[in-house]
Amino acid sequence: MEPFRTFEGLVCPLDRTDVDTDQIIPKQFLKRVERKGFGECLFYNWRYDENGREKPGFVLNQPRYTGASILVAGDNFGCGSSREHAPWALQDYGFRVIIAPSFADIFYNNCQKNGILAIRLNEDKVEALIKAATEKELALTVDLEKQTITGDGFHETFEVDPYQKEMLIKGLDEIAVTLTYEDEILAYEKKHEIAR
Amino acid sequence: MKPRTIIEKIWDNHLIRREEGKPDLIYIDLHLVHEVTSPQAFEGLRMNHRKVRRPDRTFATVDHNVPTSTNRETKDPISKVQITTLEKNCKAFGIELADIYRPSQGIVHVIGPQLGLTQPGKTIVCGDSHTSTHGAFGAIAFGIGTSEVEHVLATQTLWQKRPKTMQIKVNGKLGAGVAAKDLILAIIAKYGVSVGTGYIVEYTGEAIHELSMEERMTVCNMSIEAGARAGLISPDKTTIDYVKGRRFAPKGEAFEKAAQEWLALATDEGAAYDRTIEIDANEIEPQVTWGTNPSMGASINDTVPDPDAFDSEEKRESVRKALDYMDLKPGTPIRDIPIDVVFIGSCTNSRLSDLRKAADVVRGRHVRDGVRALVVPGSQQIKKKAEEAGLDKVFTDAGFEWRQSGCSMCLAMNDDVVPAGKRCASTSNRNFEGRQGAGSRTHLVSPAMAAAAAINGRFIDVREMAPVH
Numbered sequence A: 001m002e003p004f005r006t007f008e009g010l011v012c013p014l015d016r017t018d019v020d021t022d023q024i025i026p027k028q029f030l031k032r033v034e035r036k037g038f039g040e041c042l043f044y045n046w047r048y049d050e051n052g053r054e055k056p057g058f059v060l061n062q063p064r065y066t067g068a069s070i071l072v073a074g075d076n077f078g079c080g081s082s083r084e085h086a087p088w089a090l091q092d093y094g095f096r097v098i099i100a101p102s103f104a105d106i107f108y109n110n111c112q113k114n115g116i117l118a119i120r121l122n123e124d125k126v127e128a129l130i131k132a133a134t135e136k137e138l139a140l141t142v143d144l145e146k147q148t149i150t151g152d153g154f155h156e157t158f159e160v161d162p163y164q165k166e167m168l169i170k171g172l173d174e175i176a177v178t179l180t181y182e183d184e185i186l187a188y189e190k191k192h193e194i195a196r
Numbered sequence B: 001m002k003p004r005t006i007i008e009k010i011w012d013n014h015l016i017r018r019e020e021g022k023p024d025l026i027y028i029d030l031h032l033v034h035e036v037t038s039p040q041a042f043e044g045l046r047m048n049h050r051k052v053r054r055p056d057r058t059f060a061t062v063d064h065n066v067p068t069s070t071n072r073e074t075k076d077p078i079s080k081v082q083i084t085t086l087e088k089n090c091k092a093f094g095i096e097l098a099d100i101y102r103p104s105q106g107i108v109h110v111i112g113p114q115l116g117l118t119q120p121g122k123t124i125v126c127g128d129s130h131t132s133t134h135g136a137f138g139a140i141a142f143g144i145g146t147s148e149v150e151h152v153l154a155t156q157t158l159w160q161k162r163p164k165t166m167q168i169k170v171n172g173k174l175g176a177g178v179a180a181k182d183l184i185l186a187i188i189a190k191y192g193v194s195v196g197t198g199y200i201v202e203y204t205g206e207a208i209h210e211l212s213m214e215e216r217m218t219v220c221n222m223s224i225e226a227g228a229r230a231g232l233i234s235p236d237k238t239t240i241d242y243v244k245g246r247r248f249a250p251k252g253e254a255f256e257k258a259a260q261e262w263l264a265l266a267t268d269e270g271a272a273y274d275r276t277i278e279i280d281a282n283e284i285e286p287q288v289t290w291g292t293n294p295s296m297g298a299s300i301n302d303t304v305p306d307p308d309a310f311d312s313e314e315k316r317e318s319v320r321k322a323l324d325y326m327d328l329k330p331g332t333p334i335r336d337i338p339i340d341v342v343f344i345g346s347c348t349n350s351r352l353s354d355l356r357k358a359a360d361v362v363r364g365r366h367v368r369d370g371v372r373a374l375v376v377p378g379s380q381q382i383k384k385k386a387e388e389a390g391l392d393k394v395f396t397d398a399g400f401e402w403r404q405s406g407c408s409m410c411l412a413m414n415d416d417v418v419p420a421g422k423r424c425a426s427t428s429n430r431n432f433e434g435r436q437g438a439g440s441r442t443h444l445v446s447p448a449m450a451a452a453a454a455i456n457g458r459f460i461d462v463r464e465m466a467p468v469h
Helices: A085-093 A105-113 A122-136 A162-170 A174-179 A182-191 B004-014 B039-047 B077-093 B108-115 B127-139 B146-155 B182-191 B213-226 B237-243 B252-264 B312-326 B354-360 B380-388 B391-397 B447-456
Strands: A005-015 A070-072 A095-099 A117-120 A139-143 A148-151 A153-156 B016-017 B024-027 B029-035 B058-059 B095-096 B121-128 B139-142 B159-161 B163-173 B197-204 B229-232 B275-280 B287-289 B297-298 B342-345 B372-377 B423-426 B439-446
Touching: A005 A122, A070 A122, A085 A105, A095 A122, A105 A117, A105 A162, A105 B146, A122 A153, A174 B146, A174 B159, A174 B252, A182 B016, A182 B024, B004 B016, B004 B139, B004 B275, B029 B108, B029 B146, B029 B391, B039 B077, B039 B146, B039 B354, B058 B108, B108 B121, B108 B127, B108 B213, B108 B380, B121 B127, B121 B146, B127 B139, B127 B213, B127 B229, B127 B237, B139 B229, B146 B159, B163 B182, B182 B213, B182 B275, B182 B287, B182 B297, B182 B447, B213 B229, B213 B237, B213 B354, B237 B252, B342 B447, B354 B380, B354 B391, B354 B447, B380 B391, B423 B447
Parallel strands: A005 A070, A070 A095, A095 A117, B029 B058, B029 B121, B058 B095, B121 B139, B163 B197, B163 B275, B197 B229, B342 B372, B342 B423, B423 B439
Antiparallel strands: A005 A139, A139 A148, A148 A153, B016 B024, B024 B159, B287 B297, B287 B439
């Protein structure tokens, strides 16, 4: 996993609440056996009409957001299905940071496992970011070490779980970390008579 | 000792390591695997030369994209690759697989309980958000992403933040003709799709304890639709009776011992929850969703709401978008909504008792002209039992399609798709935009309400439909 320290990028606003993972990546794209290449399917049903033409009204299709890498969205982002294809698609498209008032639990974990920083920020602040990014080009710098979001008059701090922060900053392989506790896992299995 | 909830008891029983400032490392007793969310996890193991730590605690099936037609081989080359990839992975890593030709095949959350793999007190995970279903047995069961699937395959553990506990107390009794599905839909309509975020929910109260195991599975299944990764019910005699005699259940004396331990897991008198919310069962009527998330629902005798009646601009906007997508006008009686497709199936409502309740409505009647109605049993075993009871004939005589088991039209990864612009009365769990096919419109209902809608061509209060003899 690529380590995450500071990141600078263009903001794309998605002014919707309860965005479910079926919207982030519809089921017809879950049949692949690889992790790569899902970016083109991101928000497919919102991005394209039934003939595969871009819908000009959708934010990702507006030229001003080309190259955006920070997504700002409404409450309860990523609800529904556990499909990790959702963060894979966001990442493959180019998003590295997602900011919302709240995230669904499984989606939040899935982001962290893929080096995407999901930041919870209170609703007023998210609204202000969405408004600013709608009115003009908004670039922000996210510093995970200092837990700050800065740029264009914004200076916000955010909370992050210390464990998740460490995993992201170091870009650690979680399985390798867990396997260092192999003895404890074995001891647990023995104690609970979980026979091999 | 301080009184504890069942959630705390099971969590503590599975704790391997706890350290300040870190999530807990917990042991996973059972890992269920299916074709869609596992290929990248197995690939990760291969790349790192890792093995599956406990193939004996891992069980796989194919359900999400398998055809439900008589010919069970998929014609879709991409789905085919996913299915054969799971077959190869199970063979290579020594995991038992219920493939399409086995009598044990079915929806992963249907066959776990059916085989007795699902037991009280266990920690159960699967790369599928409806893993919460297994909580019905008094287990901590939750959905995980593919990276976590790989982590469990390699280590049989997960790093998890200790969850907050929530009690959803259901007072009183459900009325006649009101189903477990109506109960969970009413809870979500009242409290919203994110009330459970960060919590594990325990359902308590008289109405819950009167539910059968299959009804409890329906309730726990949709915990995730309220934002809770896991929802459970303390085990009681109903639970023990259901588990007894199943293939993977303990046998003889070992079962009696286990049963005592399971009953002792029930929440202690006086245990505290981080939050408690309540609902009165006797006030609940048959439910129909009108919007694009499971909280956008109403009683059968209500009307489609007016966006302007909601208390925040955010809600008004989201209701407007939902009604636009659903092509519904505020004030329309729910009963006036015509339907094109009826789907009876999914991990929420495809068990034998669900099919029986639908069949009781259908018997002696016929599906309305122009409506396509299908029944997809949750597993091959349910299909067989239903056929032994003659239910298949009740459905086919009435004009329903009687199909093979799988997830089918719940998420339409196979050929069972609701066409764009068409409206489906569905016993599944999600009414998200495009869930049952691009442009499709989903109304979530109970099996009896779905059956009634199939006969009537539009929604009707199933309590008004007397059986035909």
